[in-house]
Amino acid sequence: xxxxxxxxxxxxxxxxxxxxxxxxxxxxxxxxxxxxxxxxxxxxxxxxxxxxxxxxxxxxxxxxxxxxxxxxxxxxxxxxxxxxxxxxxxxxxxxxxxxxxxxxxxxxxxxxxxxxxxxxxxxxxxxxxxxxxxxxxxxxxxxxxxxxxxxxxxxxxxxxxxxxxxxxxxxxxxxxxxxxxx
Amino acid sequence: xxxxxxxxxxxxxxxxxxxxxxxxxxxxxxxxxxxxxxxxxxxxxxxxxxxxxxxxxxxxxxxxxxxxxxxxxxxxxx
Numbered sequence: 299x300x301x302x303x304x305x306x307x308x309x310x311x312x313x314x315x316x317x318x319x320x321x322x323x324x325x326x327x328x329x330x331x332x333x334x335x336x337x338x339x340x341x342x343x344x345x346x347x348x349x350x351x352x353x354x355x356x357x358x359x360x361x362x363x364x365x366x367x368x369x370x371x372x373x374x375x376x377x378x379x380x381x382x383x384x385x386x387x388x389x390x391x392x393x394x395x396x397x398x399x400x401x402x403x404x405x406x407x408x409x410x411x412x413x414x415x416x417x418x419x420x421x422x423x424x425x426x427x428x429x430x431x432x433x434x435x436x437x438x439x440x441x442x443x444x445x446x447x448x449x450x451x452x453x454x455x456x457x458x459x460x461x462x463x464x465x466x467x468x469x470x471x472x473x474x475x476x477x478x479x480x
Numbered sequence: 481x482x483x484x485x486x487x488x489x490x491x492x493x494x495x496x497x498x499x500x501x502x503x504x505x506x507x508x509x510x511x512x513x514x515x516x517x518x519x520x521x522x523x524x525x526x527x528x529x530x531x532x533x534x535x536x537x538x539x540x541x542x543x544x545x546x547x548x549x550x551x552x553x554x555x556x557x558x
Binding site for chain 2: 321324325328329330416417418419427431
């Protein structure tokens with residue numbers, strides 16, 4: 299039995315919230331810690347074949363978002379001018395951007411570009427790295443039923459769907475268990 | 481200029497957290513015990529993360545060189 303286990307609960311389905319569980323899990327596994335991620339509620343979208351590709355950053359749900367547009371976007375010719383224009387027309391908090399049609403998609407595209415420029419792996423890449431590192435990816439049975447997701451709607455290589463007891467049992471089997479909620 | 485000679489070099493230039501650590505883990509698996517892996521990184525986060533990786537996995541961080549915005553680590557496989 300493992301002496302140390304890390305279990306991460308992924309509950310959010312936006313692009314920015316997909317990163318912390320995947321980064322922590324892949325890294326923990328690389329450091330020799332047995333690791334699992336339990337995907338529940340919107341976190342399931344991270345391992346959903348179609349929805350995984352459509353994860354977006356949500357200005358509406360991010361009241362703490364410090365900036366509407368990343369600095370690198372503002373430096374790019376056309377997108378930068380558009381970003382400047384948007385900020386001039388809507389000088390309020392960035393959440394206001396979320397109600398403008400197309401803005402979430404635009405900001406998501408900009409964020410993805412910025413991430414690529416900074417050598418940050420994509421969500422799909424990180425999920426693959428987790429699988430390679432033997433991170434157990436457990437979809438939540440209850441949420442799957444709630445959302446109407448079939449097991450075959452989810453990506454390959456997952457553990458069988460489990461519930462709260464499966465998860466708690468996994469963690470507490472270890473001498474040194476740790477849970478992170480994201 | 482490092483005082484140790486590497487058996488293998490891994491260049492993670494341009495990559496950001498967590499990729500330098502993940503790639504280091506994979507690269508070190510291909511070495512024999514006692515061999516030295518040279519890891520080149522441009523991610524400032526790796527300055528703390530690579531030592532943390534070594535501390536955790538038991539591989540020895542023999543030397544660290546910082547030059548021209550690059551961090552170069554020499555890791556001896558345990």
